[in-house]
Amino acid sequence: xxxxxxxxxxxxxxxxxxxxxxxxxxxxxxxxxxxxxxxxxxxxxxxxxxxxxxxxxxxxxxxxxxxxxxxxxxxxxxxxxxxxxxxxxxxxxxxxxxxxxxxxxxxxxxxxxxxxxxxxxxxxxxxxxxxxxxxxxxxxxxxxxxxxxxxxxxxxxxxxxxxxxxxxxxxxxxxxxxxxxxxxxxxxxxxxxxxxxxxxxxxxxxxxxxxxxxxxxxxxxxxxxxxxxxxxxxxxxxxxxxxxxxxxxxxxxxxxxxxxxxxxxxxxxxxxxxxxxxxxxxxxxxxxxxxxxxxxxxxxxxxxxxxxxxxxxxxxxxxxxxxxxxxxxxxxxxxxxxxxxxxxxxxxxxxxxxxxxxxxxxxxxxxxxxxxxxxxxxxx
Ligand code: ADP
Ligand code: GN1
Ligand code: MG
Numbered sequence: 001x002x003x004x005x006x007x008x009x010x011x012x013x014x015x016x017x018x019x020x021x022x023x024x025x026x027x028x029x030x031x032x033x034x035x036x037x038x039x040x041x042x043x044x045x046x047x048x049x050x051x052x053x054x055x056x057x058x059x060x061x062x063x064x065x066x067x068x069x070x071x072x073x074x075x076x077x078x079x080x081x082x083x084x085x086x087x088x089x090x091x092x093x094x095x096x097x098x099x100x101x102x103x104x105x106x107x108x109x110x111x112x113x114x115x116x117x118x119x120x121x122x123x124x125x126x127x128x129x130x131x132x133x134x135x136x137x138x139x140x141x142x143x144x145x146x147x148x149x150x151x152x153x154x155x156x157x158x159x160x161x162x163x164x165x166x167x168x169x170x171x172x173x174x175x176x177x178x179x180x181x182x183x184x185x186x187x188x189x190x191x192x193x194x195x196x197x198x199x200x201x202x203x204x205x206x207x208x209x210x211x212x213x214x215x216x217x218x219x220x221x222x223x224x225x226x227x228x229x230x231x232x233x234x235x236x237x238x239x240x241x242x243x244x245x246x247x248x249x250x251x252x253x254x255x256x257x258x259x260x261x262x263x264x265x266x267x268x269x270x271x272x273x274x275x276x277x278x279x280x281x282x283x284x285x286x287x288x289x290x291x292x293x294x295x296x297x298x299x300x301x302x303x304x305x306x307x308x309x310x311x312x313x314x315x316x317x318x319x320x321x322x323x324x325x326x327x328x329x330x331x332x333x334x335x336x337x338x339x340x341x342x343x344x345x346x347x348x349x350x351x352x353x354x355x356x357x358x359x360x361x362x363x364x365x366x367x368x369x370x371x372x373x374x375x376x377x378x379x380x
Pocket of ligand 3: 239240254
């Protein structure tokens, strides 16, 4: 639905520049870390780390090699505006999950003053987790075996939280996966056309509007009370699970959006990010194909861990979960492109439109395979 465009060469955007500045002033940050946080050993250096779209992440190296390294994050407080409540969610959820299976999610390191985060003089918010040297994340899973293992870790996380009182969690981003609200936001971005980009995005906009009915089915089932709200992770893209050397899914990370949601959000984001080997922003739409073996692997791993807690109605809507999450990302990337790239980090001009086109193509291809997905789920 999107024509291929020539993308200008890579250039630093404003966020990358911020990263660089923090990195350059790392001595300042490093000294603060040792005095503020409950660190074992002594931190001597910080280096930018990971491919996240939202926060600024640094790996902290310990001078004492018998002590852990740490992961420092500057929280994006323009997106997560209520940092204190969000960090309380993370504290409570990590303690609950790690009690069930130690090490299966992040370990939050508090400050010496007993807080879950540190606010510096410039108004930046920082937090630290223990760095898991023996584990790593993968952006695009290489094999169905890895997908199966990652899916088990996400499924286990959901089932460990099945008895956590969902209503006591703070909504860190209200209406995060609310497709009706996301469509309203897209509509506003189109009407405003702040940076004159609507003309470039016509095909993607048109397709987004063609499939609104089917894309609202899960939410409507929730509104009718057919499917329950649970504690969901809400950002189960594949690089948010850390795998060990043998490919086992060990540790679920990136917990800012853990809050009440439908199981379809977690199943769906896992499917969105594993069912194709194409990158999230693949420019060549022909490469965005649905690999049913990869779908089977994710479904098998996830359901092995969650089947006992899911209702027949929840199971019934699972085939639509992958398309829904690809669609939600598609329309969010599209709206951000139209607003001038104010939300997601971008590395070249037009990247958000390229991401939107890729995610909408994936939506279309997943919708075309609904029967096959349903057949696989029945046997999984
Ligand atoms: P973002 O919200 O920006 O995606 P994440 O919390 O997912 O940030 O972290 C970015 C990357 O850092 C992850 O994809 C992963 O590779 C790595 N990472 C995060 N936490 C840890 C950890 N505790 N140990 C090792 N690597 C980690
Ligand atoms: C963002 O933090 P990160 O990069 O894992 C986004 C998710 C999207 C994802 C798309 C808070 O996740 O919703 O699925 O990018 N997180 C937020 O890659 O908006
Ligand atoms: Mg992440």
